[in-house]
Amino acid sequence: MSAILSVDHVGVRFGGLVAIADLHLDVAQGEILSLIGPNGAGKTTAFNVMTGFLKPSQGDVRFRGTSLTGLSPHAIARLGLARTFQRTSVFPDDTVFDNVMIGLHGQGAQMARAPLLAALIGRAGAGERQLRARAEALLDWVGLGARAQEKAGALAYGEQRLVGVALALATEPAMLLLDEPVSGMNASETRVFVRLIRQIRERGITILLVEHDMPMVMEVSDRIVVLNYGRLIAEGPPEAIRSDPAVIEAYLGQGSAARRAAAEAQATREAAHA
Structure with missing residues (x-):
């Protein structure tokens, strides 16, 4: 590819x-x-x-x-x-939903700086509704739809990271x-x-x-x-x-690749005799 x-x-x-x-x-x-x-x-x-x-x-x-x-x-x-x-x-004192909305606005979404005429005929409101629907869809996608109205600062650390994923996907x-x-x-x-x-x-x-x-x-x-x-x-x-020796050594230190290979060989021999 x-x-x-x-x-x-x-x-x-x-x-x-x-x-x-x-x-x-x-x-x-x-x-x-x-x-x-x-x-x-x-x-x-x-x-x-x-x-x-x-x-x-x-x-x-x-x-x-x-x-x-x-x-x-x-x-x-x-x-x-x-x-x-x-x-x-995240903005800890804002809801999870509002965090995503802030991110969407900050990315220059279509409704930002809407002309006065568009605002008067309701297009800005339509744009805002589209953004809200997009935020809801993103939160559902990353598994935070049920937590949308909770404060972001109350989420577990791992869940806060999902807010960041939602913001990245929003682009x-x-x-x-x-x-x-x-x-x-x-x-x-x-x-x-x-x-x-x-x-x-x-x-x-x-x-x-x-x-x-x-x-x-x-x-x-x-x-x-x-x-x-x-x-x-x-x-x-x-x-x-x-099983790459260079990778095993990089993670576990010099000589670890040989020890790993020996252990795997021993396990193979034991399995063969079982």
């Missing part, structure tokens, strides 16, 4: 610190790709480059054939590339970047979120995911790329990444 997003030999340096050395990857149209790696591997830095919050020291990022170099985050979002963030940013993106979306969620909430990710993809939205919950990553991903110290060390389907 053709690439919707291409990261072309991107590097990021902060003085003498190399955050990303030479990252090159393509995200295929319609796939769920996970970007994983130990803490400090450069995952969020890569997200920030892709979405215009950080300028690369070298290389280029192209989205649907358009270079994103020099574009603002808002301009990139208008092209159809949306993201969520590691930390929630009607072609591709969605999710930065640690299940952080703070329990096992049941994570399972629900996995279903949501699949529903998002079913609606034609490509997904790039950064996440530390490895069982969730292995379950939901079509393909996984692995960063360590700012370099890509592995790429492939979940079953290949799960």
